[in-house]
Amino acid sequence: MDAAKAIALLAKNTGKIWEYVYKGPGQKYKKFNKALPLIMVPTLAATGSELNSGAVISNPETREKTVLFGADLYPKITIIDxxxxxxxxxxxxxxxxxxxxxxxxxxxxxxxxxxxxxxxxxxxxxxxxxxxxxxxxxxxxxxxxxxxxxxxxxxxxxxxxxxxxxxxxxxxxxxxxxxxxxxxxxxxxxxxxxxxxxxxxxxxxxxxxxxxxxxxxxxxxxxxxxxxxxxxxxxxxxxxxxxxxxxxxxxxxxxxxxxxxxxxxxxxxxxxxxxxxxxxxxxxxxxxxx
Missing domain, CATH: 1.20.1090.10 (Dehydroquinate synthase-like - alpha domain)
Known part of the structure; x- marks a missing residue:
């Protein structure tokens, strides 16, 4: 689900995903105000990404795990089965x-x-x-x-x-x-x-x-x-x-x-x-x- 949010963001914005992730207090990162609409169908009870506007992204090269947020990352539809x-x-x-x-x-x-x-x-x-x-x-x-x-x-x-x-x-x-x-x-x-x-x-x-x-x-x-x-x-x-x-x-x-x-x-x-x-x-x- 979080990968889908990252893809939805990049489909409507330029650059790489790492430019949009939170880097810490006082650190600059790119803002966005559009993303593709999202439909979430979770298969694991855990993160709750299906009902929020956040995503957690891991960078294997820098060995960093961080977050990105944006109102447009709220799913339009979520199916909880x-x-x-x-x-x-x-x-x-x-x-x-x-x-x-x-x-x-x-x-x-x-x-x-x-x-x-x-x-x-x-x-x-x-x-x-x-x-x-x-x-x-x-x-x-x-x-x-x-x-x-x-x-x-x-x-x-x-x-x-x-x-x-x-x-x-x-x-x-x-x-x-x-x-x-x-x-x-x-x-x-x-x-x-x-x-x-x-x-x-x-x-x-x-x-x-x-x-x-x-x-x-x-x-x-x-x-x-x-x-x-x-x-x-x-x-x-x-x-x-x-x-x-x-x-x-x-x-x-x-x-x-x-x-x-x-x-x-x-x-x-x-x-x-x-x-x-x-x-x-x-x-x-x-x-x-x-």
């Missing part, structure tokens, strides 16, 4: 589900502010994905569970959940750079480990939010942030994800990864978050992933 996802393997289903969860929780977890309606939407969508992924663990072709997750994916990044609220996207900022360097790292696989480490990193800043999240999603009494994080660790392990990213990152210099994250998503000195990542903290965070 959960039957098209029945043959998606379990691992890819999990990766997509993690992406959905992070889409709706990223801004919830990256600010101390309470935006009640948006918070409740984020929690409800997370709970929906959790419940139905558990069903698919034992019944991968379950039509109702596939439908619930597919609809959650479409809503997650449609703008409804995050519009008008405060917060940042540090988890995606980090993962996009990682999978730009590591083209064998699935987006959801990278996000799973980042999500778990982010809960640890933020727990002293927003313990109440983390506890509230786990209480809602797991429907259990949670007494502190440590218990809340453990529930997520157990659930990710149940779905065979959230492990070390060492096999993907390998010998890539951690400082090089940190510099690229700051280039695309932060400032020369820090990455915005509820607990700001200064460069040294960002390096330590990346090391914790491996």
């Amino acid at each position: 959960p039957g098209l996802t029945k043959s998606v393997p379990y691992t890819s289903t999990v990766d997509g589900a993690v992406d959905i969860i992070v889409h709706v929780l990223e801004m919830y977890l990256s600010t101390k502010d309470v935006d009640y309606l948006q918070d409740q939407l984020a929690l409800a969508l997370t709970k929906t994905v959790k419940k139905n992924l558990d069903i698919l663990k034992v019944d991968l072709a379950n039509s109702a569970a596939r439908a619930e997750i597919f609809w959650a994916a479409a809503l997650a990044l449609s703008g409804i959940v995050n519009k008008g609220r405060s917060g940042e996207f540090p988890m995606h900022d980090i993962e996009h750079v990682l999978s730009g360097f590591c083209d064998n790292l699935a987006h959801g696989r990278g996000l799973a480990k980042i999500f778990l480490e982010m809960l640890n990193y933020e727990q002293k800043e927003i313990p109440g939010k983390i506890i509230n999240l786990s209480k809602n999603v797991f429907e259990q009494q949670i007494n502190n942030a440590t218990e809340a994080i453990k529930k997520w660790q157990e659930w990710f392990a149940f779905h065979e994800t959230g492990d070390s990213l060492k096999e993907y990152i390998g010998d890539i210099p951690v400082e090089k990864i940190a510099d690229k994250i700051l280039q695309f998503s932060g400032t020369p000195d820090f990455l915005p978050n509820v607990r700001i990542f200064e460069k040294s903290e960002l390096i330590n965070f990346i090391q914790a992933l491996i």
Whole structure:
């Protein structure tokens, strides 16, 4: 779908796609105001590109993974048929589900502010994905569970959940750079480990939010942030994800990864978050992933 958006843009504009992608704060890139009309038929519940105006593009030569946006990249028609996802393997289903969860929780977890309606939407969508992924663990072709997750994916990044609220996207900022360097790292696989480490990193800043999240999603009494994080660790392990990213990152210099994250998503000195990542903290965070 994202490739189709890039093609639709270039069909009506001059130059190369890399001239239109976001390059970081203060960096110039070409604007556009026209593209071919798009019809989206998603076959994987994950990115939500079927209901938004963005696309993620990877450049194998520069090993960069970045985004482009434009109102003309909104699909004119989207057909969401959960039957098209029945043959998606379990691992890819999990990766997509993690992406959905992070889409709706990223801004919830990256600010101390309470935006009640948006918070409740984020929690409800997370709970929906959790419940139905558990069903698919034992019944991968379950039509109702596939439908619930597919609809959650479409809503997650449609703008409804995050519009008008405060917060940042540090988890995606980090993962996009990682999978730009590591083209064998699935987006959801990278996000799973980042999500778990982010809960640890933020727990002293927003313990109440983390506890509230786990209480809602797991429907259990949670007494502190440590218990809340453990529930997520157990659930990710149940779905065979959230492990070390060492096999993907390998010998890539951690400082090089940190510099690229700051280039695309932060400032020369820090990455915005509820607990700001200064460069040294960002390096330590990346090391914790491996």
